[in-house]
Amino acid sequence: MSRTPTSRTLRSQDWFGGNDLNAFIHRSWMKNQGIPDRMFDGRPVIGICNTYSELTPCNAHFRDLAEQVRLGVIEAGGFPVEFPVMSLGETIIRPTTMLYRNLVSMDVEESIRANPIDGVVLLCGCDKTTPALVMGAASCDLPTIVVSGGPMLNGRHQGKTVGSGTSVFEMSEAVRAGCMSECEFRAAESAMSRSPGHCNTMGTASTMASIVETLGLTLPGNAAIPAVDSRRRVLARDSGVRIVEMVVENLTMSSVVDRNSFENAIKVNTAIGGSTNAVVHLLAIAGRLEIPLELSDFGEQSRDVPLLVNLMPSGTYLMEDFFYAGGLPAVIAELGDILHLDAATVTGMTLGENNSGETIWDDDVIRSTAAPLLEQAGIAVLTGNLAPNGAVIKPSAASPELLSHVGRAVVFHGMDDFSARVDSPDLDIEADDVIVLTGAGPKGFPGMPEVGNLPLPRRLLEQGVRDMVRISDARMSGTAFGTVVLHVAPEAGAGGPLGAVRDGDLIELDVARGVLRVLVDDDELARRLEALPPRVQKSTSGYQRLFVDHVMQADRGVDFDFLVGRRGTEVHGDNH
Numbered sequence: 001m002s003r004t005p006t007s008r009t010l011r012s013q014d015w016f017g018g019n020d021l022n023a024f025i026h027r028s029w030m031k032n033q034g035i036p037d038r039m040f041d042g043r044p045v046i047g048i049c050n051t052y053s054e055l056t057p058c059n060a061h062f063r064d065l066a067e068q069v070r071l072g073v074i075e076a077g078g079f080p081v082e083f084p085v086m087s088l089g090e091t092i093i094r095p096t097t098m099l100y101r102n103l104v105s106m107d108v109e110e111s112i113r114a115n116p117i118d119g120v121v122l123l124c125g126c127d128k129t130t131p132a133l134v135m136g137a138a139s140c141d142l143p144t145i146v147v148s149g150g151p152m153l154n155g156r157h158q159g160k161t162v163g164s165g166t167s168v169f170e171m172s173e174a175v176r177a178g179c180m181s182e183c184e185f186r187a188a189e190s191a192m193s194r195s196p197g198h199c200n201t202m203g204t205a206s207t208m209a210s211i212v213e214t215l216g217l218t219l220p221g222n223a224a225i226p227a228v229d230s231r232r233r234v235l236a237r238d239s240g241v242r243i244v245e246m247v248v249e250n251l252t253m254s255s256v257v258d259r260n261s262f263e264n265a266i267k268v269n270t271a272i273g274g275s276t277n278a279v280v281h282l283l284a285i286a287g288r289l290e291i292p293l294e295l296s297d298f299g300e301q302s303r304d305v306p307l308l309v310n311l312m313p314s315g316t317y318l319m320e321d322f323f324y325a326g327g328l329p330a331v332i333a334e335l336g337d338i339l340h341l342d343a344a345t346v347t348g349m350t351l352g353e354n355n356s357g358e359t360i361w362d363d364d365v366i367r368s369t370a371a372p373l374l375e376q377a378g379i380a381v382l383t384g385n386l387a388p389n390g391a392v393i394k395p396s397a398a399s400p401e402l403l404s405h406v407g408r409a410v411v412f413h414g415m416d417d418f419s420a421r422v423d424s425p426d427l428d429i430e431a432d433d434v435i436v437l438t439g440a441g442p443k444g445f446p447g448m449p450e451v452g453n454l455p456l457p458r459r460l461l462e463q464g465v466r467d468m469v470r471i472s473d474a475r476m477s478g479t480a481f482g483t484v485v486l487h488v489a490p491e492a493g494a495g496g497p498l499g500a501v502r503d504g505d506l507i508e509l510d511v512a513r514g515v516l517r518v519l520v521d522d523d524e525l526a527r528r529l530e531a532l533p534p535r536v537q538k539s540t541s542g543y544q545r546l547f548v549d550h551v552m553q554a555d556r557g558v559d560f561d562f563l564v565g566r567r568g569t570e571v572h573g574d575n576h
């Protein structure tokens, strides 16, 4: 094993270099792991930031992936050091993983800064683990490379494709409508999740894996290789090799990612039919990197970008099919000049160079720009007196006939209220009404849970209704579908007008014009807001107090106000 030469002294040498008392202490205790003296000779020390946890099933194979990265780092002459951070299992954590995304980002940032690390590999998979790790690393701004865990294999049950999340929502509504037995519902569980990996639909995990690939933070092909495919392990190993080279080249995250990279990410998110959650995560990552990005950019940058990828929830197929069809490299090559192909990447080459010549192998899974699934598919940004700072909707997952709609509001204040009344025979609600949910935003819940795709009233389901306009300050699972308006800002819990809507008010949704309005005049709306009882802060202590006091609204990425920006890796108040 030879040392990779560098022309500069690395920050790890502040710990491991020299022969004073502190250097003795730093090296000696590390040597209790059997690390030989030569590893402290100035070679790049690579942190492997691992979100492995048995409580995060999507990341439960990460010990193996970390080992592959470790082999790559050693192969390239680096010194790998694996460290754990808090992990977030989307399906397990209560009340919602979004409550903890920023906490994990703090864990990552402080772990990197506080330790002798020169470059870092982020092992990400389940929904929030990718943005949380990238946000934390962005604030440190060392050479950084992301390795995603990869999707599960396709689910199949009784001859049908079963996609993570999307099929669960469909089957759950079928059970409530009396069209599927509970026994059959349960039998589908193991057929859906049959291998290691994250959700196999174009949910938030697949979306964020595609986005970090587009941002240039991964090796090409990262997003779609199934978790169990041997090429995923090769990618991890190659990433270990590459991060050592990046440290030598001093290729930091901010020298890879710029405004054009974010514009590319928005366009690719449109082409893949990606999750609405990408909006808050991209805004937060951009904030950490001090790159200007606004909610309105999502509308502008996605305009005229077609939907090419035919994956659930917007389409038919799953991530395994996407991989065989060419994966993200084929999408990037197909989009061509729609993207900034000169954007930098961790390979040291441009996005265009990385993906040039990539081919679509199945043109039903990945459509050409000449024959897309939809001509215009971007996440639409809505504004109006109901959402002065904006709201979003994913038209590709909505019912086209509801994208221009005026309906009577049926209002629920919080999920407890919704659960208590939605199936009540006394509930006055019809198919063309608009379901409004308040109190599910960042502060109001707190944590902005994925409840925006509210289940429909059982009575309407039994009549065959399968979609209605739903509006809230919540988020929605990337695997979900429906005519669902999300991220209303400011939220009701921060005094937003959503909290002043009353049963029977008429609400206008016009996605083509970007309008979301309650048809009540401004004076009346202001009077109602003033008359609302003072908001009660639900949580008064602990981490939730920090969250409620400092979380910003959805149009600012739901980050904490004090975490925005790059803080670098200088250790302040160091007594060594």
Ligand code: FES
Pocket (backbone or CB within 6 Å): 058, 089, 090, 091, 125, 126, 127, 164, 198, 199, 203, 205
């Ligand atoms: Fe982990 Fe969907 S639950 S990615």
